[in-house]
Amino acid sequence: MRVGGSRAFTDPFPGGNSQVVMLDPHTGRxxxxxxxxxxxxxxxxxxxxxxxxxxxxxxxxxxxxxxxxxxxxxxxxxxxxxxxxxxxxxxxxxxxxxxxxxxxxxxxxxxxxxxxxxxxxxxxxxxxxxxxxxxxxxxxxxxxxxxxxxxxxLHHVTKSHQIRAQGSWRRRNINTILTVGTDSNTGKMTTALKVYEEMRRRDMNVAMIGTGPTGILISGRGVSIEDIPSDFLTGAMEFEIDKAANEGYEYAIVEGQGALSNCGNSPIALGLLHGAMPDAMILCHQPSRESDGYGLPLPTIEDSIALHERIIGVFKQANVTAIGLNSMDLNKEDYRLTTKKLQQQTGLLAVDAMREPATSLVDTLLEYFSKYKKVVLPHDISEIHDRI
Amino acid sequence: MRVGGSRAFTDPFPGGNSQVVMLDPHTGRxxxxxxxxxxxxxxxxxxxxxxxxxxxxxxxxxxxxxxxxxxxxxxxxxxxxxxxxxxxxxxxxxxxxxxxxxxxxxxxxxxxxxxxxxxxxxxxxxxxxxxxxxxxxxxxxxxxxxxxxxxxxLHHVTKSHQIRAQGSWRRRNINTILTVGTDSNTGKMTTALKVYEEMRRRDMNVAMIGTGPTGILISGRGVSIEDIPSDFLTGAMEFEIDKAANEGYEYAIVEGQGALSNCGNSPIALGLLHGAMPDAMILCHQPSRESDGYGLPLPTIEDSIALHERIIGVFKQANVTAIGLNSMDLNKEDYRLTTKKLQQQTGLLAVDAMREPATSLVDTLLEYFSKYKKVVLPHDISEIHDRI
The missing domain is CATH 3.40.50.720 (NAD(P)-binding Rossmann-like Domain)
Structure with missing residues (x-):
């Protein structure tokens, strides 16, 4: 079933289905x-x-x-x-x-x-x-x-985004995927776009939610998350995902920002995690990078996986299902060895979607969702009261 | 040694020292x-x-x-x-x-x-x-x-607060204490104010940094953190603590907001954690409360302690040193039993600073700081580069 959204006049990903919610009906040329x-x-x-x-x-x-x-x-x-x-x-x-x-x-x-x-x-x-x-x-x-x-x-934040979170993820019926990272600039937007492109190529009913100006421009929807006052961060994200769910999309891919372990932008990363409340995460990582923009050592990939699953685990089960690599500075052989090593270390598929097709990333996601049961919580959304 | 700050004409905490940095020199009456x-x-x-x-x-x-x-x-x-x-x-x-x-x-x-x-x-x-x-x-x-x-x-955010984090906590010389919570509205401001009051009564060189309008009004300094765009959250907090450190304060108590485990305001909680990068945390908790404003079950106190120590542990060691209780709905006997039970469960002092003096909370903090060594990182702040 495919519903909602205005039809696009040009398709950003030819070969996929042609339904895109555009920013504006006048940005085709x-x-x-x-x-x-x-x-x-x-x-x-x-x-x-x-x-x-x-x-x-x-x-x-x-x-x-x-x-x-x-x-x-x-x-x-x-x-x-x-x-x-x-x-x-x-x-x-x-x-x-x-x-x-x-x-x-x-x-x-x-x-x-x-x-x-x-x-x-x-x-x-x-x-x-x-x-x-x-x-x-x-x-x-x-x-x-x-x-x-x-x-x-593209940086503009509407009134609709200035809303406190309602915890609406509990009644939402959409498979949500968030790209997260071991650091900033590890390829979260790129990986999200490539997975989106591949899902659309397969004619899947998927929306991509951009969270920065470029992601919004390309995917045709989303909100510039860094421009949102802190107390509306999770609410704005909920609003965007609820909108996609209400339009009948079966999958939402959310472009991640920052990193939980980056002391500059961790609030944005956590806001996306708790606002999107994803069912699956793809952890983006640049294997050659040893320290972050502050000169601080990066967490190990195992620690980063555990940290993400632990933090969302307060609310629901959601796993890191694959590793999205940024391997721009590796030669072909080093890339091959690195993906192999990461797969052995973590048991997860590791792919740089700029180097090879995102087919295996999407196969892995679909395999995961075929077994994934959303956690049913013991409390009903109607119980939300004024302590929010 | 006591340095910096304008002298106050009235003292919000009579009996303490009279040095308060006021919001404005015209708010005494x-x-x-x-x-x-x-x-x-x-x-x-x-x-x-x-x-x-x-x-x-x-x-x-x-x-x-x-x-x-x-x-x-x-x-x-x-x-x-x-x-x-x-x-x-x-x-x-x-x-x-x-x-x-x-x-x-x-x-x-x-x-x-x-x-x-x-x-x-x-x-x-x-x-x-x-x-x-x-x-x-x-x-x-x-x-x-x-x-x-x-x-x-009091909600106004200055240009100085619109700054990205620099990771300045690594070179800062001030003992920083943050109140954190198992949920929103568990007494983070109250506990911070009471600890501040007791430290001032002991003539300690302490600044309290308010993070909401009321905390700012009372402590005379701070920034309304919910009004800050997400990407400046940790930077604004760093700015406030650096300011206190530069004025020569030995201790900074930061009023916490939200909770890492609250899906509405977790980004603010994490922004304060990573912006303040505290050396010690006081975990505020209402023992009678079973679910949060979303109707979601609260984490256990042990899980909440572990979560906070784990998340800041990516960067430095900092412990939850005591539990600040909100026991307004407990009778005297239930309060006694609850504090005892919590101390047995966690090994930590548990005190409601609205019910009894904050003396034991401050004693515990001073004991902690007498042994606490700030973690020296292998990287120098000069290494910060443009990936921030």
């Missing part, structure tokens, strides 16, 4: 503003857009590049043309402009302001990954309003 | 607005103010009360007069008005707007526990500005 910053380094929105939704990017603006396609310039994105101005981009008939880079220093340069105004004047909607809300900018919002256009700030 | 809501039920700011800082409350406004003192009306607060109007309150020469109640329905009633304007026109500063920022209200902010008065919103 985007011109991507990457002025001076088109590069293959890092996992910024520009790169992710070219990797995951190239069919929605009609052109990339970067006047500093001499190459004519992104493939030539940075090695991926295929024939996506690079243009030097918005005027030039308009011949590709975009419906919107995506701002996928962050200005150096955080201030919006005047040249960017000009191009945003020009885009609105040309009838383009704006999708922005900037932390600074363009929708709150007087000039832009007035212009968008006059033209009947939308400014979609 | 407050008139407390409690219109229609002066009551002994709940732990609202009104009650906390009358319990902990009665010497700073010159009068309480509640035109619905017939009694002339708070002692007569609600059983505590001593001779604090109840008045029916701000005009009447002015004869007690207040310097400020504290809004300690929340309007029903969340909207500021017109009658309250009138009294706030009247207070500003009478030369009073405003200290507000309302979630809605009065400092952002055009009418009030213009009036305050004209009169040279301050509006202090």
């Amino acid at each position: 985007m011109v991507l503003l990457a002025e001076g910053r088109l590069s293959s380094i890092g996992l910024r929105m520009v790169i992710a857009a070219l990797l995951y939704i190239p069919e929605r990017i009609v052109a990339v603006i970067d006047s500093t590049k001499e190459q004519s396609t992104t493939q030539e310039a940075i090695g991926f994105g295929g024939d996506t043309p690079i243009v030097h101005s918005l005027e030039e981009a308009m011949k590709y008939k975009p419906d919107s402009m995506l701002i996928g880079i962050t200005p150096l220093g955080g201030m919006l340069p005047d040249s960017w302001r000009a191009i945003i105004s020009e885009a609105l004047n040309s009838g383009l909607h704006i999708i922005s990954g900037l932390k600074h809300g363009l929708g709150q900018d007087k000039e832009f919002s007035a212009l968008a309003s006059t033209k009947g256009l939308r400014i979609h700030d | 407050m008139v407390l607005l409690a219109e229609g809501r002066l009551s002994s039920i709940g732990l609202r700011m009104v009650i906390a103010a009358l319990l902990y800082i009665p010497e700073r409350i010159v009068a309480v406004i509640d035109s619905t009360k017939e009694q002339s003192t708070t002692q007569e009306a609600i059983g505590f607060g001593g001779d604090t007069p109840i008045v029916h109007s701000l005009e009447e309150a002015m004869k007690y020469k207040p310097d400020s008005m504290l809004i300690g109640i929340t309007p029903l329905g969340g909207m500021l009633p017109d009658s309250w707007r009138a009294i706030i304007s009247e207070a500003l026109n009478s030369g009073l500063h405003i200290i507000s526990g309302l979630k809605h920022g009065l400092g952002q209200d055009k009418e009030f902010s213009a009036l305050a500005s004209t009169k040279g008065l301050r509006i202090h919103d």
Whole structure:
């Protein structure tokens, strides 16, 4: 059964089913503003857009590049043309402009302001990954309003997300999968996207819930979790998963953020864990990394698995079902040895979904769910009272 | 050695040393607005103010009360007069008005707007526990500005708190104590305040860091943690503790919030744990409570202790050193039996600091710190790099 959600006009994952809840019905033909910053380094929105939704990017603006396609310039994105101005981009008939880079220093340069105004004047909607809300900018919002256009700030948090958790996971009927990590930046978004893509390829009834601007852009739904006040964190996550469940999805894949063992972003990681209350977790890990961004040693993979299962175990049983690897710095042979070693250590499948298909990850999940029984709690949701 | 901080004109804990960092140098003589809501039920700011800082409350406004003192009306607060109007309150020469109640329905009633304007026109500063920022209200902010008065919103989060964690706990030289809980509303603020009071009575060099509006009001420092975006949670906490350490305090007591095992507010609890990175924890617990606000069974006290020590153990050793009880619903004999049973179960002192002095809690902490060695990590803070 497949219900709910508006039909997409373009499919981010051709070959899968074509039902995607889009952010906005006007983001099928985007011109991507990457002025001076088109590069293959890092996992910024520009790169992710070219990797995951190239069919929605009609052109990339970067006047500093001499190459004519992104493939030539940075090695991926295929024939996506690079243009030097918005005027030039308009011949590709975009419906919107995506701002996928962050200005150096955080201030919006005047040249960017000009191009945003020009885009609105040309009838383009704006999708922005900037932390600074363009929708709150007087000039832009007035212009968008006059033209009947939308400014979609991917960092924006709606009123619906400003809600305390209700513990609704107990009555929710949707198989929920969360990517978690031994550290930040270990591939939680990438693994989630690859599993989502593979499930859709199999025509499964799955929603992906993005939790950062890039994940939201690509999956078409979600909420930027770092922008939510702490006391609404689990509530916002519950809201997103309940929404997917109410739309009839059978599976929800939630993009994880941070790590329980990272002293900077552990609250976000725990908020996702307790808000999503997943049935299964995929632990993302970069085997070559020895210490975190604070110079602190990472927990062992066994300790990290135990920590996640223990913390959610206060409420329900949920297992780490596989290890998602980030092996970008390993050669082929080291990768083979590492996956083998991790499987021996943990008894779990270990796969880098950027190196090989996510088929085995999805097979493992389906095997797990075929045996998994959701824990039935002795208390009813109606017992919730005012101590929440 | 006692250093730093401005001297207070009134001492919230007479008998202790008189050095308190006040929120504001104009909150020594407050008139407390409690219109229609002066009551002994709940732990609202009104009650906390009358319990902990009665010497700073010159009068309480509640035109619905017939009694002339708070002692007569609600059983505590001593001779604090109840008045029916701000005009009447002015004869007690207040310097400020504290809004300690929340309007029903969340909207500021017109009658309250009138009294706030009247207070500003009478030369009073405003200290507000309302979630809605009065400092952002055009009418009030213009009036305050004209009169040279301050509006202090206790929920307000400064720019300094909007900072990512740096992992500064590794180089910090201050003994940090955090109150944690088996659930929400188990007495974390009360226990922290009582331990703080007892330490000050002993002339110890201690700061209390409030993490909610009431704790901030009473302790004179802190930040409303629920109002902080998730990604700045641990950073804001680090900032507050670093500030206390830099001012030369030897001890910091941090008011805990939520519970690691509460699926609504666990991110805040973990943010405080990883932001404060305490050396010692006091676990607050209501023995008679069987389920949380979601109707979920509470973890056993042994499990809760193990969970806290395990989660912080990823980084450093820190123990639960005592149990702070909330025994308001136990009779004297049941209280005696419960404390005895808990001590046998856990090997830890169990005390309700509202029932008996916090002397044994402080003795236990000092005994612990006399043996406690902070864990020296193999990595230096200079190694922090951009993966944070």
